[in-house]
Amino acid sequence: MLGAHFVEIFSSVQGEGPYVGLRQIFIRFAGCNWKCAFCDTPTNPRPEYFTMEKTPGQRDFIQVANPVKPERLSELIKQYYNLSHHHSISLTGGEPLIYHDYITRLVPALQGTRKGIYLETNGTLPEELASVINLCNMISMDIKLESATKEKTPWELHREFLKVASQRDVYVKIVVSNKTNSHELERAIEIIQSIDPNIELVFQPVTPKGGVLPPTNDSILRFQELALSAIKNVRVIPQTHLMMGQL
Numbered sequence: 707m708l709g710a711h712f713v714e715i716f717s718s719v720q721g722e723g724p725y726v727g728l729r730q731i732f733i734r735f736a737g738c739n740w741k742c743a744f745c746d747t748p749t750n751p752r753p754e755y756f757t758m759e760k761t762p763g764q765r766d767f768i769q770v771a772n773p774v775k776p777e778r779l780s781e782l783i784k785q786y787y788n789l790s791h792h793h794s795i796s797l798t799g800g801e802p803l804i805y806h807d808y809i810t811r812l813v814p815a816l817q818g819t820r821k822g823i824y825l826e827t828n829g830t831l832p833e834e835l836a837s838v839i840n841l842c843n844m845i846s847m848d849i850k851l852e853s854a855t856k857e858k859t860p861w862e863l864h865r866e867f868l869k870v871a872s873q874r875d876v877y878v879k880i881v882v883s884n885k886t887n888s889h890e891l892e893r894a895i896e897i898i899q900s901i902d903p904n905i906e907l908v909f910q911p912v913t914p915k916g917g918v919l920p921p922t923n924d925s926i927l928r929f930q931e932l933a934l935s936a937i938k939n940v941r942v943i944p945q946t947h948l949m950m951g952q953l
């Protein structure tokens with residue numbers, strides 16, 4: 707098995723979405739197939755090294771040379787972190803599903819957390835998701851609105867992706883901006899409702915980046931009301947780890 711390229715590995719609290727506050731190990735894969743204008747972690751697809759915080763919160767980073775084979779990555783993680791003290795392992799990036807083959811080798815070596823694997827994904831790679839769905843316990847799927855990303859929304863890929871993801875514990879996250887409009891929100895809401903109106907939706911106001919600004923307070927509440935007409939559980943949650951200075 708060839709290695710994969712990573713950006714960073716750390717143990718912190720989940721700062722986004724309905725699992726906010728839970729303790730996770732974050733594995734950030736390098737490289738992405740999308741280009742969101744607001745991205746807070748744009749990654750070089752082939753970094754020479756990744757960083758790993760040895761002691762959570764201490765900023766005592768070590769540098770490890772890329773690429774890394776799954777056996778070595780899991781050994782490093784188990785050397786520094788106690789899996790049983792973690793709710794789950796977040797596979798993030800970049801876009802983790804680019805590395806679907808690698809994930810099938812990595813996950814069996816990372817057993818021992820309380821709830822398993824949490825996949826943080828842009829929701830654009832349905833076939834790749836299908837190949838690892840049995841290894842994922844929780845899925846955080848973005849729907850990428852053009853008003854926030856400045857890239858065309860891949861509506862049909864998102865629909866196919868959510869169909870596959872709905873076999874598991876999935877929620878949908880939509881990053882919203884001051885340009886987000888009801889037309890695109892209605893399309894996103896229709897996709898969720900048609901697959902399962904019990905799937906939770908989280909609106910995440912953008913943290914300003916790349917010239918993308920957050921919506922006003924009253925428009926966020928209107929987005930939530932619009933979604934509540936079709937979906938049962940709709941929350942508004944900003945990126946909370948930034949408020950605490952956590953990684």
Ligand SMILES: C[S@@+](CC[C@H](N)C(=O)[O-])C[C@H]1O[C@@H](n2cnc3c(N)ncnc32)[C@H](O)[C@@H]1O
Binds near residue numbers: 746848881
């Ligand atoms: C960096 S992405 C990595 C996983 C995957 N590529 C994705 O987009 O879901 C992790 C999460 O951070 C969110 N995010 C990135 N930049 C953000 C920003 N400036 N404000 C709010 N959320 C942001 C993304 O929308 C995504 O939900």
Ligand SMILES: Nc1nc2[nH]cc(C(=O)O)c2c(=O)[nH]1
Binds near residue numbers: 719747947
């Ligand atoms: N604390 C914390 N929570 C997060 N939730 C999603 C993140 C990500 O970048 O995938 C993230 C992150 O980078 N840090």
Ligand code: SF4
Binds near residue numbers: 746800
């Ligand atoms: S899909 Fe995720 S990692 Fe890729 S550019 Fe968008 S926010 Fe960044």
Ligand SMILES: [Mg+2]
Binds near residue numbers: 746747
């Ligand atoms: Mg992040």
